[in-house]
Amino acid sequence: MNTFTIGSYPDSKGHFGPYGGRYVAETLMPAILELEEAYNQIGNEQAFQSEFQKLLRHYVGRPTPLFHAKRLGNHVKGASIFLKREDLAHSGAHKINNTLGQALLARHMGKQKLIAETGAGQHGVATATAAALLGMECRIFMGLEDIRRQAANVQRMKLLGAEVMPVDSGSGTLKDAMNEAMRFWVGAVRDTFYVIGSVAGPHPYPLMVRNFQKIIGIEARRQILELTGNLPNMLIACVGGGSNAMGLFYPFMEDSIEMVGVEAAGKGIETGKHAATLTAGSLGVLHGSKSYVLQDANGQILEAHSISAGLDYPGVGPEHALLKDLGRVHYVAVDDNQAIEAFHKLCKLEGIIPALESAHAVAQAMIEARRRPATDIIVVNLSGRGDKDLNIILSEENKGKKE
Amino acid sequence: MNRIDSTFKTLKKKKEKALVGFVTAGDPNIEESLRIIEAMIDAGLDILELGVPFSDPTADGPVIQRSSARTLKQGVNIAVVFEMTRKLRKKTDIPIIVFSYYNPIFSYGISAFYNDALASEVDGMLVVDLPPEESMEMTSCWSTNELSLIRLIAPTTPTERMARIAQSASGFLYFVSKTGVTGSDGLDSKEIDDKIKTLHSITQLPVCVGFGISTAADVKSIASFADGVVVGSAFERLIEINLDQPNLPTILAEKVHRLKCSTKTTSV
Numbered sequence: 001m002n003t004f005t006i007g008s009y010p011d012s013k014g015h016f017g018p019y020g021g022r023y024v025a026e027t028l029m030p031a032i033l034e035l036e037e038a039y040n041q042i043g044n045e046q047a048f049q050s051e052f053q054k055l056l057r058h059y060v061g062r063p064t065p066l067f068h069a070k071r072l073g074n075h076v077k078g079a080s081i082f083l084k085r086e087d088l089a090h091s092g093a094h095k096i097n098n099t100l101g102q103a104l105l106a107r108h109m110g111k112q113k114l115i116a117e118t119g120a121g122q123h124g125v126a127t128a129t130a131a132a133l134l135g136m137e138c139r140i141f142m143g144l145e146d147i148r149r150q151a152a153n154v155q156r157m158k159l160l161g162a163e164v165m166p167v168d169s170g171s172g173t174l175k176d177a178m179n180e181a182m183r184f185w186v187g188a189v190r191d192t193f194y195v196i197g198s199v200a201g202p203h204p205y206p207l208m209v210r211n212f213q214k215i216i217g218i219e220a221r222r223q224i225l226e227l228t229g230n231l232p233n234m235l236i237a238c239v240g241g242g243s244n245a246m247g248l249f250y251p252f253m254e255d256s257i258e259m260v261g262v263e264a265a266g267k268g269i270e271t272g273k274h275a276a277t278l279t280a281g282s283l284g285v286l287h288g289s290k291s292y293v294l295q296d297a298n299g300q301i302l303e304a305h306s307i308s309a310g311l312d313y314p315g316v317g318p319e320h321a322l323l324k325d326l327g328r329v330h331y332v333a334v335d336d337n338q339a340i341e342a343f344h345k346l347c348k349l350e351g352i353i354p355a356l357e358s359a360h361a362v363a364q365a366m367i368e369a370r371r372r373p374a375t376d377i378i379v380v381n382l383s384g385r386g387d388k389d390l391n392i393i394l395s396e397e398n399k400g401k402k403e
Numbered sequence: 404m405n406r407i408d409s410t411f412k413t414l415k416k417k418k419e420k421a422l423v424g425f426v427t428a429g430d431p432n433i434e435e436s437l438r439i440i441e442a443m444i445d446a447g448l449d450i451l452e453l454g455v456p457f458s459d460p461t462a463d464g465p466v467i468q469r470s471s472a473r474t475l476k477q478g479v480n481i482a483v484v485f486e487m488t489r490k491l492r493k494k495t496d497i498p499i500i501v502f503s504y505y506n507p508i509f510s511y512g513i514s515a516f517y518n519d520a521l522a523s524e525v526d527g528m529l530v531v532d533l534p535p536e537e538s539m540e541m542t543s544c545w546s547t548n549e550l551s552l553i554r555l556i557a558p559t560t561p562t563e564r565m566a567r568i569a570q571s572a573s574g575f576l577y578f579v580s581k582t583g584v585t586g587s588d589g590l591d592s593k594e595i596d597d598k599i600k601t602l603h604s605i606t607q608l609p610v611c612v613g614f615g616i617s618t619a620a621d622v623k624s625i626a627s628f629a630d631g632v633v634v635g636s637a638f639e640r641l642i643e644i645n646l647d648q649p650n651l652p653t654i655l656a657e658k659v660h661r662l663k664c665s666t667k668t669t670s671v
Binding site (some may be wrong): 021022023024025026027028029030031109169170175179182183186187188189205283284286288294295297298299300301303315330 | 435457458459460461462463464468477478483504506508509510511522531532533536554555556557558559560561564568579581582583584587665667
């Protein structure tokens with residue numbers, strides 16, 4: 001197996017090998033350079049880190065548990081499955097780790113207004129939460145289709161004092177929300193901080209978001225050693241933009257263990273209605289960085305499809321593209337039906353309602369566990385909770401009854 | 404001398420400023436778009452900026468977003484844009500600048516793009532989301548200086564960065580008049596004037612001003628200190644509200660004529 005030297009990527013210009021970089025309009029360049037400088041300086045300061053760590057502990061509730069899902073493991077008659085319970089983090093997903101980090105940084109930079117894009121609404125809720133806590137103004141851009149299918153999170157953001165900006169261009173999903181957030185930022189860049197929710201976007205976002213999320217893997221590594229005395233054989237996480245996966249994987253990079261990133265195959269790769277960017281996409285530039293994208297022969301970005309709004313994105317973080325090329329992480333795709341089945345299994349067997357995004361990782365964990373002996377250990381990032389997805393699950397059940 | 408440099412030289416002699424017009428290629432359809440552009444050139448347009456549509460135009464406002472969507476439905480791509488420039492070149496000698504986001508160019512192939520642009524007698528490129536930091540990949544195969552690289556300067560660009568950008572630019576500099584997407588409202592002539600003075604002090608390149616310029620009065624005010632004005636969304640808006648009008652080329656030509664008159668100023 002290839003090993004990987006931690007800290008060698010990105011380079012000083014934000015390149016992960018051939019990926020990453022900064023592809024933005026000149027209006028934004030000075031802001032991105034300023035952010036990079038501020039992050040390099042403030043992000044490493046003792047005062048900033050201690051404030052951040054305090055919030056993670058006393059506000060987010062970290063460390064989140066690492067739970068041995070014995071009934072799920074028994075059900076598939078295979079390897080032991082451990083769930084990293086990011087669904088128990090305050091506001092219901094891993095997203096809060098990153099939004100608190102970026103909001104603190106914004107405050108240190110003297111910017112009092114936050115904007116963010118959101119798909120499933122988890123990043124929007126987490127940004128609105130950070131804004132409320134730190135007394136900042138907050139606007140969340142969200143596609144109309146996502147507003148429809150993630151109504152509970154829209155209400156949550158409003159209760160937290162954020163303004164939800166509906167985006168009706170394109171397919172009304174995450175890509176369109178990000179387009180509109182970038183347009184708004186171009187006009188408001190002098191006093192507004194853009195909180196990007198994934199390891200995507202222009203440098204330094206992929207690096208910064210990974211570093212704010214790596215607490216997931218740092219804790220999981222310590223916890224699995226405490227619980228079992230061993231490192232896991234495999235890590236599994238879902239990948240839309242890829243922040244929860246980078247957060248879990250990064251601290252294990254130098255360990256000789258397998259890592260699997262699970263993309264959304266939607267209605268099936270062959271139907272073209274999927275969000276499996278690394279599995280079926282090609283090299284391109286979208287939203288400020290070079291990576292794999294779903295595109296046509298003319299370089300026009302295609303619309304992604306997934307039952308999970310958080311994975312419904314035609315791009316992916318540049319570090320994942322490099323990890324794929326290096327063969328360090330293996331990327332697979334799980335379709336809507338497999339994710340729904342895994343969702344129900346986790347509800348019934350473990351009493352945990354997972355986010356549909358995370359259900360993709362659970363589905364793959366069941367496949368992998370079946371092939372392995374009971375002595376093997378698989379750690380799955382349960383990146384978020386599924387309360388937001390109840391309407392989608394109910395409407396799928398009704399569809400099933402009609403058919 | 405290339406067409407861009409000689410255009411600015413000629414205009415200077417005539418004490419005029421450049422009217423640079425942006426249209427999305429193939430809007431509302433490819434044939435009509437060619438007729439519109441020819442009519443605009445006949446009416447006095449000095450430099451043409453021909454936009455390659457993109458699915459995710461993050462630097463553009465609603466008007467150009469909609470024109471992009473219309474032309475993508477018409478099947479416009481880079482090959483079509485080059486076909487259009489070859490046809491236009493038979494009828495006109497004004498500089499043609501291709502305006503694009505980076506991904507369509509990257510997808511077309513960097514060196515194929517360069518060769519085909521030259522073969523189609525394109526004079527310059529403006530790639531809105533390609534800052535100098537990432538340009539090497541595209542320009543490393545530019546073996547001659549036949550193709551100009553127009554660069555954007557924003558109101559947020561610090562002075563020392565302006566100088567660095569200017570060094571890697573050719574043809575002219577495009578000063579973005581405001582922090583916002585294309586077609587935004589409101590101009591502050593005084594602030595723009597100050598920035599143009601700074602730019603003129605650090606570069607020999609002509610400086611054109613664009614974003615949010617739509618009326619003859621806007622043009623007159625900007626033309627009193629800049630070397631040219633860029634009008635885009637105002638033309639696209641006219642196309643959009645007159646989509647079914649048979650005399651669309653005439654409507655655009657009249658607008659060009661009015662704006663061009665405002666660039667003839669002797670007050671510098």
